[in-house]
Amino acid sequence: MDKKKEREMQTAFDEQAREVLSMPDRFLKDGKDLKVGFESEVAIHSDHLALNELEFVRDNILRKVPDFTDVELGAAQIEFRTPPVNISSTNGFCDISDIYRTTFQRLVLAATESNCSILRIGSNPFLPIKNTPRTNKLKYQLVPDFYNKNRPLQTDTIIGLGNHQINIGDAAVVSLFQSFQVNLEARSFEDACDKMNRSFFIAPYLLALAANSRYLELVDTKMQDLRMIGWEKSHDTLMQDLRLVAWEKAFDLRTPNEIARGHALRVGLPERYFIDLSDYLNRASRFPFILHQPKVALNMAVGMTWLDARVKFIQDSLVVELRLLPTQPKIEEELMLALLYLGRLIDSQMRNESLLPIEFVRENRLSAMLYGMHRKMWFLSGESILQKLPYKLGVRREIKRAICGLERFGLANLLDKELLEKILINGSPSDRLSQELDKKEHDVSVESMKEALARLEMLTKL
Amino acid sequence: MFFDNWEMKEFLSRFKFKRNKSGFIGVERECFLVFPDGNLAPKSEEFLLSLDDKRWTYELSACQVESRTKPHKDLSSLKLELLENDNAGQNNAKKLGLVLIHQEIGDENMPLNVYPDSRYIKIVETISRDRLVSACRVAGTHLHIGVKNIRRAIEIYNLLVAHLNKLCDLGDHSNGERLRLYKTMAINWNPVVYDNEKHFFEIAKKQGFVDNPRNCWHLIRISIHGTVELRMFGATDKIDEIIYWTSFVKSLINASGISI
Numbered sequence: 001m002d003k004k005k006e007r008e009m010q011t012a013f014d015e016q017a018r019e020v021l022s023m024p025d026r027f028l029k030d031g032k033d034l035k036v037g038f039e040s041e042v043a044i045h046s047d048h049l050a051l052n053e054l055e056f057v058r059d060n061i062l063r064k065v066p067d068f069t070d071v072e073l074g075a076a077q078i079e080f081r082t083p084p085v086n087i088s089s090t091n092g093f094c095d096i097s098d099i100y101r102t103t104f105q106r107l108v109l110a111a112t113e114s115n116c117s118i119l120r121i122g123s124n125p126f127l128p129i130k131n132t133p134r135t136n137k138l139k140y141q142l143v144p145d146f147y148n149k150n151r152p153l154q155t156d157t158i159i160g161l162g163n164h165q166i167n168i169g170d171a172a173v174v175s176l177f178q179s180f181q182v183n184l185e186a187r188s189f190e191d192a193c194d195k196m197n198r199s200f201f202i203a204p205y206l207l208a209l210a211a212n213s214r215y216l217e218l219v220d221t222k223m224q225d226l227r228m229i230g231w232e233k234s235h236d237t238l239m240q241d242l243r244l245v246a247w248e249k250a251f252d253l254r255t256p257n258e259i260a261r262g263h264a265l266r267v268g269l270p271e272r273y274f275i276d277l278s279d280y281l282n283r284a285s286r287f288p289f290i291l292h293q294p295k296v297a298l299n300m301a302v303g304m305t306w307l308d309a310r311v312k313f314i315q316d317s318l319v320v321e322l323r324l325l326p327t328q329p330k331i332e333e334e335l336m337l338a339l340l341y342l343g344r345l346i347d348s349q350m351r352n353e354s355l356l357p358i359e360f361v362r363e364n365r366l367s368a369m370l371y372g373m374h375r376k377m378w379f380l381s382g383e384s385i386l387q388k389l390p391y392k393l394g395v396r397r398e399i400k401r402a403i404c405g406l407e408r409f410g411l412a413n414l415l416d417k418e419l420l421e422k423i424l425i426n427g428s429p430s431d432r433l434s435q436e437l438d439k440k441e442h443d444v445s446v447e448s449m450k451e452a453l454a455r456l457e458m459l460t461k462l
Numbered sequence: 463m464f465f466d467n468w469e470m471k472e473f474l475s476r477f478k479f480k481r482n483k484s485g486f487i488g489v490e491r492e493c494f495l496v497f498p499d500g501n502l503a504p505k506s507e508e509f510l511l512s513l514d515d516k517r518w519t520y521e522l523s524a525c526q527v528e529s530r531t532k533p534h535k536d537l538s539s540l541k542l543e544l545l546e547n548d549n550a551g552q553n554n555a556k557k558l559g560l561v562l563i564h565q566e567i568g569d570e571n572m573p574l575n576v577y578p579d580s581r582y583i584k585i586v587e588t589i590s591r592d593r594l595v596s597a598c599r600v601a602g603t604h605l606h607i608g609v610k611n612i613r614r615a616i617e618i619y620n621l622l623v624a625h626l627n628k629l630c631d632l633g634d635h636s637n638g639e640r641l642r643l644y645k646t647m648a649i650n651w652n653p654v655v656y657d658n659e660k661h662f663f664e665i666a667k668k669q670g671f672v673d674n675p676r677n678c679w680h681l682i683r684i685s686i687h688g689t690v691e692l693r694m695f696g697a698t699d700k701i702d703e704i705i706y707w708t709s710f711v712k713s714l715i716n717a718s719g720i721s722i
Contacts, residue, residue, distance in 0.1 A: 229538050
């Protein structure tokens, strides 16, 4: 996009941001409800399909399940979601859980009819990284291409903690990544900003439990959750997220001068906590718009704010979205994580807890991505004292706090504590998958991967 | 001739190359300790005692401390260890009522207290006050690139020597002042292209680091850890900048076709 069009987008964005920010009352809510929605990305998989057939088959499946579903960047990907539901009402959480499960079951059925399975994992281990098939939509072609074209040659896009490393230097690598998102309605501008800030520091604790993207092209990277590193490396425009290790590397376009000046990426964590929504929108507008659609400039910039948490403006609602977590093997695990997140967030707001300093969040976040539960993390004591503790020790205190938060809305009994304990004992989905494949070391075949995924219910077919 | 060969073997045996760490990168980061009023604090002993972390060590100036990472192949894990060191160091400094700052030169009038290490005490006895001031004032970031043997080390070293000016520019945050001070302190700062191992040995003899290669003060040097060490980068508070330098150096090596 040329400079004139970028300027038009900037002007349109500024006008739209000013308009939104001038109407705080439009978004005010009384705070009695706890309105949430879930979104998850999954992928179809079949040995019988060529890469160029994936999109056609995927679209056929979506035609059979049109409600609450959509396409995503990857040609094999499907997004499914729930409508917003007030989970503080009687049966609210059961209702949203039912909708979520039912939609997924419909997808599994439709996929089975097309001789496909549904893959519930954070990074698709079967598809190629380079020139992986994308959904045929203009934005899905233009955005990754922009990052591929503008990434400095020096950017190191090789990742892997083990003997085998892989190159994730194609921004379309993010089409292999799948995440699970929790959306929560805020009651005011201040509340939205506060929830977003608190989400940044809560999310790494959850990611360590939930890590589920370790393999790409059947190679064990030994990273617990490589998505954001891939986003960041492949999409480094000024220096951080599309979705995690791989996101971050693939999206890094910053020049040496920008790095020296401390420029951040549009992916991951911001340089500091946000002061207010004006501060947040100001940051969102600092990155290239890439697409020329002035009428929706604000929504586009927010849509490409690939931070671990962000605030969306949807009609008269301010929606805080937690984006850091990968798709889980089972719906139940996602529901449990959602409750942990909501409970911990409510507790944090109720106690007006100090925010963990952002550089410590940055460490926790990267630690969760690389080593999951197997490394110490920083926690805040009740007296706001920084403590570096073994993860499993510190997280138990976090869980207690989450339960306190859930009690406030009468939701504590819905948290599946047995499942949570199992995960703490048996490990994250990445831990479990690597244990299944352990004996194979680096020579993982398509067959052994399929078998392991099926045993862990991450590859589902009726 | 026999003695020369024997001496050369002895010299080269001081370099501990590790085949399994070839291509791995480690970072040393020097930084200053500062009182809340902004004055430099000669408190490295207290700092290190309180932190009790093997990744942290002392420097010649008692106002400085240094953190080190393990060698890493993946730059994300390198970044994590840099973050871990930084946060642990900052947290410890705060407990002592101090602040850690990553700036590449200290004040002209900074305290000249030296850490009580026998090697440093000997050095200080033999150098002029000007050189001591220079040594105390500069803080850098050193990158170590693991190499598998001396031949590969010389190849990579020579390759990087050809890019010395570019690398100096890349790591400069003080308009060249830090490197000017460094050159005052280290007269033999300029890395020489080595024709082969014998030439490397001859230069070591000539410049007086044959008995202790740590006394080689070239801005690029082959270190006893079996690495090629880059010493031209200034201290920086931006970990992403260190990662960028590392990527840049890796890209130079990759583009040369030399396999690490």
